Amino acid sequence: MSEWRGLTMPRRFALGTLIALSITVLRAGSISAQAPDPLPSWNDGAAKTAITDFVGRITKEGGPDFVPPAERIATFDNDGTLWCEQPFYFQLAFAHDQVKTLAPKHPEWKTQQPFKGLLAGDKQAVAAAGEKGLLQIMAATHTGMTTEAFSKSVLEWIASARHPKFDRPYNSLVYQPMLDLMAYLRTNGFKTFIVSGGGVEFMRPWVEKTYGIPPEQVVGSSGVVKFEMGSDGKPELMKIAKVEFIDDGPGKPVGINRFIGRRPIFAFGNSDGDLQMLQWTTSGQGPRFAGIVHHTDAEREYAYDRQSKIGKLDKAWDEAKAKGWTVVDMKQDWKSVFPDKGGN
Incomplete structure (x- = not known):
């Protein structure tokens, strides 16, 4: 222990310091050894x-x-x-928005339901069209194009459309x-x-x-x-x-x-x-x-x-x-x- 010779601090103080340092190291090791919460956004339960x-x-x-x-x-x-x-299901929101996007290419939609009601914001007219109307909307916005073109339209919508309640993508x-x-x-x-x-x-x-x-x-x-x-x-x-x-x-x-x-x-x-x-x-x-x-x-x-x-x-x-x-x-x-x- 020659390296300690010549030190003037009291032995009791030196011993206390070493103990304190040891406790700190042990505590740090204990904290680092704790695994992170695998489900941090979940409450315990x-x-x-x-x-x-x-x-x-x-x-x-x-x-x-x-x-x-x-x-x-x-x-x-x-x-x-x-x-x-x-x-409403988000894919339906996409279909409704696509009708509005595609409307300039389909002037006939101005007089055809359910497209007329959708373009005018007439929810009752769209609802009255029932399942048949929904299928017409889905066919008009999901078919008659290549898979690549459809994928492009989906990504453009995801990048621009926002939820009506939360105003978020x-x-x-x-x-x-x-x-x-x-x-x-x-x-x-x-x-x-x-x-x-x-x-x-x-x-x-x-x-x-x-x-x-x-x-x-x-x-x-x-x-x-x-x-x-x-x-x-x-x-x-x-x-x-x-x-x-x-x-x-x-x-x-x-x-x-x-x-x-x-x-x-x-x-x-x-x-x-x-x-x-x-x-x-x-x-x-x-x-x-x-x-x-x-x-x-x-x-x-x-x-x-x-x-x-x-x-x-x-x-x-x-x-x-x-x-x-x-x-x-x-x-x-x-x-x-x-x-x-x-x-x-």
């Missing part, structure tokens, strides 16, 4: 615990519930589960807690998929940037696409006014089987349209997780369930209670709803 407990069990090698990474498939509905769906109205959840699952070896009743061609242009889910991991409703040679001699894919597949309700398990090829072990939805996906997920062998987002926050988002025309949650809610599925109370379980900034 039963829903958050159910998720982290499930992931902990299926990723523990040698444990009774261990699931190999290749089988860690998670599926998410989109409308009302990953992003807002009120006061539609793709900023994604749920921060679900972004955190998907990132947490991917960190733990999951492959995340969207399985939505929305149009697959409508979702694929923007979901990778927004959710981190590549377009090949999006399952949705689709129309017929036809291969043609364009006027410039180059091949193109044309969107035809004919329905190919509806990925909603009982169509979701069919779509999962057709496009994913593995039964999920983890699934999240928010409405009766997701019931069959949740049933299919939980009926498999081994550990399973089913979650439902319950919209209970009228102040930060919307509050609705059994009586809503959009995102009706009735039968799925009853089954969730009966089978012990995780029901997320948006108001109670989420610290925040949307990301802080207006864009993604």
